Amino acid sequence: MLDIKRLRNEPEEVKQALGRRGIEAPLDEFAELDTRRRELIVAVEEKKALRNQVSDEIAVAKKSGEDAAEKIAAMKSLGEKIKALDLALKDIEIKLDEIILELPNTPLPEVPDGVDESANIMVRTWGEPREFGFEPKAHWDLGADLGIIDQDRGAKVAESRFTLLRGMGARLERALINYFLNLHTGEHGYTELFPPILVNSESMRGTGQLSKFAQAEMYKLRDDDLYLNPTAEVPVTNIYRDEILSENELPIHLTAYLPSFRREAGAAGRDTRGLIRQHQFNKVELVKFITPETSADELEALTANAEEILKRLELPYRTVVLCSGDMGFASAKTYDIEVWLPSYNDYKEISSCSNYLDFQARRLNIRYRPAAGGKPRFVHTNNGSGLAVGRTFAAIIENYQNEDGSITVPEVLRHYMGVDIITAD
RNA sequence: GGAGAGGUGGCCGAGUCGGCUGAAGGCGAUCGCCUGCUAAGCGAUUAAGGGGGUUUUAAGCCUCCUUCGAGGGUUCGAAUCCCUCCCUCUCCGCCA
Structure with a gap:
């Protein structure tokens, strides 16, 4: 939520800024x-x-x-x-x-103008899409042939867009979660959290998931005031709701693995095959609570932390800065990291890293007392995926597939997997 | 799920026949004094939010309102009484 004093004192500036998102405030x-x-x-x-x-x-x-x-x-x-x-x-x-x-955050000045993703700007690219000497298969075919992805039985047990992983598939999923968390805690300095997977409506409201628009995406329990976690951002960011931190506690860098659930209400017909768009998916999240002075640099660092995974997995990717019209509700600036996916013959979003400034903190009432004394100030928050596990799974098996349908295991995952190559049994 | 106890400021902890208690006392913290330094000691300050006034803005200052788990009620007036809900603790039950 925006600062009421700002709406009061600089309405024209805010109106103009929100106009960049195509919104008439x-x-x-x-x-x-x-x-x-x-x-x-x-x-x-x-x-x-x-x-x-x-x-x-x-x-x-x-x-x-x-x-x-x-x-x-x-x-x-x-x-x-x-x-x-x-x-x-x-x-x-x-x-x-x-x-x-209902007012979204105002974009930072350096965010490009535009109404949709066509105006997003690529800021860097890493790696080269591989030249296959054969016709590469899509991950859903590879996974089915290898017996590691079983979407029919996932749908039998739950419904469509739920997947059963089996054997080395289940193991790869677990390996990725472990690898991500180990990297972020071991080398990037994040503290690992394992929060509740059900969250109450107050937490959902705090991070903006219960807005008119977002509500339809959420799984709600019938008999309790609880929702299935849609993204670890919700439980993790809410841990400090209504608190006043002291400045020497900052910065707080947190990471959490958590299953995430979304109804994908508006996504009928999109990404219907494979692991790209599921009702249940695993994700490792990065969340930062920081001072206003550092949030811009912290976002760069957070994005780099997420990119580092793709570098070490040797998966080609590019990073784009989202234009004003394509950003999420609470964000003032967002980088999307997109991984190369042969089946799409394109880059596909695998992480979204945002600087919310004080927008979330204001709504959640998360403040800190400056070390120099004085009134509490709102913290800034950053958040990003580091990374979406299912999409990484898909990218790995597609990019590392061999002509015979087997998958070479990326170097850094081998000791997690116990094998160098995934083959059909 | 059943029975009982409790939820007060950064922390601990007083506060029921409703009325200078936004809240005693202690701890912690900050500033000052003292001290060769440290410790001890002495003094002062120390909740948040929202209005109004003052100020070029901000800070600061003055003033008012709200907040003693949350929401509702009774009353001229509620931390104190009533109702609902949430949470914590103890015992029992159940269970991984």
Whole structure:
């Protein structure tokens, strides 16, 4: 959520910035409601001050045995007026919230303008797509032939877009999770977390998953106020909700493996084959809580940490900076890392790394007390996948396939896998 | 799931026949004094959010409102009474 003072003091600047996302922000309506809100506050607080004062007088009068009936009667009617004003105020605050909570973050100046992914800009590329001396197969065919991916039985047990991994397939999935976590904790300095996989609605709201648009994506439990984790960003970012950290605790760099669940409500017909778009998928997440001064550099570092995995797996990738119209709701700047996927004959998103500035922290009420003293400030948050496990799985078997349908295991995974090559048994 | 106890400030911990208790006391922290340095000692300060005023903005200052797990209620007035919910602890049950 954006800073209300900013909406109040620089509406034109905000309007212009949100316009870059193709959004017409109802800031005039905001200004009107905001003014009325403050008028009501002045009115109601004046009455409350009077009530507090007279209530004290009543106490004194009663103590000395005087009759306070007149004052009590006056306060009774005053109380009713206060109640009415409070209701009116609450009504306006609900309307204000509706506006404010639906406003996305404003893009940073260096973010390119554009309405969709065609305006994203490539910032770097690494590795060369391999030249196959044969017709390469898609991972869903490779996986089925090797008996390591069984989508029919996944659908039998759950429904479509759920997959059963078997044998070396299950092992590869586990190897990737371990490899990612070991790298981030061992060399990149992140602390590993294993949070709850069910999260309550307050946590979902905090990270913005319950907005009108996002709600349909979530799996909700019927009998409890709980949702299946849609991304570890939710439980991990929420661990500090409503807290004031001290500056010497920062920066906090966290990583977590967690299964993630999405209904893919709007994705019918997209990525229907293979592991690319599943209802249940594994992901290792990177989350940072940092000071405003460092968040830009921290995002670069976080993105590099995610890219490092692809380098070590020797998978070709490119990194793009998303244009203003293609960024997620809470982000002020996002890098997508895209891995080369022969079956798509294209690069496919495997990680999305964002700087939220104080947008999430404001909504989640996560602050820190500056070491120099003074008022608490909102932290900044960064977050990115490091990486999406299923998509990495797909990229590995496609890029490392051999003509006979076997898969050469990338060097860095061999001791996790116990084999150098995956073959059909 | 059943029975009982409890949820107060950065922490510990007072506070029920409702009224200067936004909150005693202690610890911690910060600043100052003292000290050759450290420790000890002495003094002061030390919750957050939101309004209004002052100020060129900010800071600061003045003032008011709200907040004692969350939400509702009773009352002129609630940390204190009532209701609902959440969480923690103990015992029992159940289970990996």
